[in-house]
Amino acid sequence: MTAQLRADARRNRERILAAAEAVFAERGAAASTEEVAARAGVAIGTVFRHFPTKNDLLGAIVKGLLARLAEEADALAEGGDPEKALFAFFTHVVEEAAARKTVAELLAGGGVDVRVGKPLERLQESVGTLLRRAQQAGAVRDDVRPDEVMALLAATSQAALLGGWDPDLRNRTLKIVFAGFRA
Amino acid sequence: MTAQLRADARRNRERILAAAEAVFAERGAAASTEEVAARAGVAIGTVFRHFPTKNDLLGAIVKGLLARLAEEADALAEGGDPEKALFAFFTHVVEEAAARKTVAELLAGGGVDVRVGKPLERLQESVGTLLRRAQQAGAVRDDVRPDEVMALLAATSQAALLGGWDPDLRNRTLKIVFAGFRA
């Protein structure tokens, strides 16, 4: 019985997270918690029961996203062609960004202070692995460091999203960055 | 008398703009209009008389900034060493960004929608000139286009600011971008 209830709660938690991701992606982190609740189909109190603070909700979203990205990076590192894996991941992330307003804002720390140290480090490690392998394959210069990759990843993701780059501009811009990694 | 008053009004307009730039730079675009008024030494009503909407005020600031940047770009294009002018300008803008919260937010469209088409085009033209000259000097690959430069400029400015890059990371990251422009 308790298990049942917890299942309900978990379902709600996930609905809230999904709703929040959508709402914040559309309207930015300034969107109201009430709108998240409405989109999730729950009462406002339920949102605050699961995430005692709006900030907690934002933090949960970002942590989730970062974790997902790290997993994707790991998958690419294991399976794919080392020469292309890093660039493929980079491209993928930037494309994704175009669909998520919050991510960029929050990765950036835009006004909201969300502490995501842990998940961010994990992502950097995964990216580091991709980088090392690309370097071993000779696809990236040896003196490029993980924090530089992360920095350009964040920069292009934000810009792609917020600046409303079209796919063509996005590709051309990434090409330049990738050329910078190579030469 | 009317002329007198208009002079007053113009002075007020400028004080408000200056105050707004300062306040929004420090506190971000979420800072209150009242704080701008206080810093400008005028009453809140005066701010709204000059800028009927907070958004108008934000727009005016960004337009001003973009215009200033365009002028700087032009100055460099006329005077400086074509091989270095583009990179110097690029570096300068990114460094500046670290001191201005609003700029990045607004260039990005963070929450607020400010229409700055004209001044942005003007800046792009100036940057285009810098680019052309750098290409003629052989410092940048020929197929790099102005909108790509603008895109990376915006991206690194935002990221440098919001991500809190330290000067070292900033330099290393720009080096990669510049390498991408070259080869």
Next chain:
Amino acid sequence: MTAQLRADARRNRERILAAAEAVFAERGAAASTEEVAARAGVAIGTVFRHFPTKNDLLGAIVKGLLARLAEEADALAEGGDPEKALFAFFTHVVEEAAARKTVAELLAGGGVDVRVGKPLERLQESVGTLLRRAQQAGAVRDDVRPDEVMALLAATSQAALLGGWDPDLRNRTLKIVFAGFRA
């Protein structure tokens, strides 16, 4: 089985009362029912099953306290020195008050309206007995009535608690009241 359950229920009821007394004593009547539940080690629903309303819970606590006070008064009336018993009881109650936030608030009706007619009458009877014996011993003027004693008891208890009297002020103040009873 039903009997078993009722034993559980009774135990829960008492744990809740104890927890409520502690919580409300510390945080005042504004403390949340949830905190009471937590301290009692039961779920919030259980609290509301036993006391359908927060007010009911508060009422139960006050009734319990009044009953306890009446018992103490009775004990003093039977055993102690009639000359001192009333003053000892009075002093004791006021001292106690300093440790109980709710009591004063509730005796006072602070925001919450709790009906405690019966237990209050019983306390007044006990106090009446103490008074009568003190009068017979010549320690208190004959025209002092029980409701006056009760009134001053409530007054000094509340004030001692809420006003944060230090022990010295408390003693000096009580001395004046006792002098009023005597002469």
Next chain:
Amino acid sequence: MTAQLRADARRNRERILAAAEAVFAERGAAASTEEVAARAGVAIGTVFRHFPTKNDLLGAIVKGLLARLAEEADALAEGGDPEKALFAFFTHVVEEAAARKTVAELLAGGGVDVRVGKPLERLQESVGTLLRRAQQAGAVRDDVRPDEVMALLAATSQAALLGGWDPDLRNRTLKIVFAGFRA
């Protein structure tokens, strides 16, 4: 013109204070600020413009009351019969209390923390004067101190109000306290 406006503002400020006094007197300090605004006939924002915090509003009320009491005490000290002035003032305050819920709560510090050190000291000084004169006139024992008078004043005021004493009980109770002062 500015003066006009300020007149409006002052009028509003006073309406708000009056409304607040009434509302908090009826419903206790837990009454909502919105109700105060409604009773004052202003929008909620106006209340917060004048008193940035609910607490500030409560503080203002209490300070005002204490000041008023101090003035009354001073007036009695100057004009009246020293033998009766202190008791008259004491009686008056307790009678007044019956009409004011907040006062008692706040003097007591009931939940809300309002800092009224200054006005309270001033009142104590005024009461001290009344006391000294009563002592010089031989109406009060010499070893009674001002803080004891204040303590009993607060105690009886609260109790009279919150306990709902009827006039008869009030008078009889005060007689006991006064007897304590004398003997």
Next chain:
DNA sequence: GATGAATGAGGATTCATTCAT
């Protein structure tokens, strides 16, 4: 009977904007 998740009204506070002076 117990559990604890969900509800949703209520409350304090902020702030862009309007408007009387």
Next chain:
DNA sequence: AATGAATGAATCCTCATTCAT
């Protein structure tokens, strides 16, 4: 034109109470 007081919608958050499990 400037002033700054007033407005009131919007927002975050709390908590008594209900109800499905």
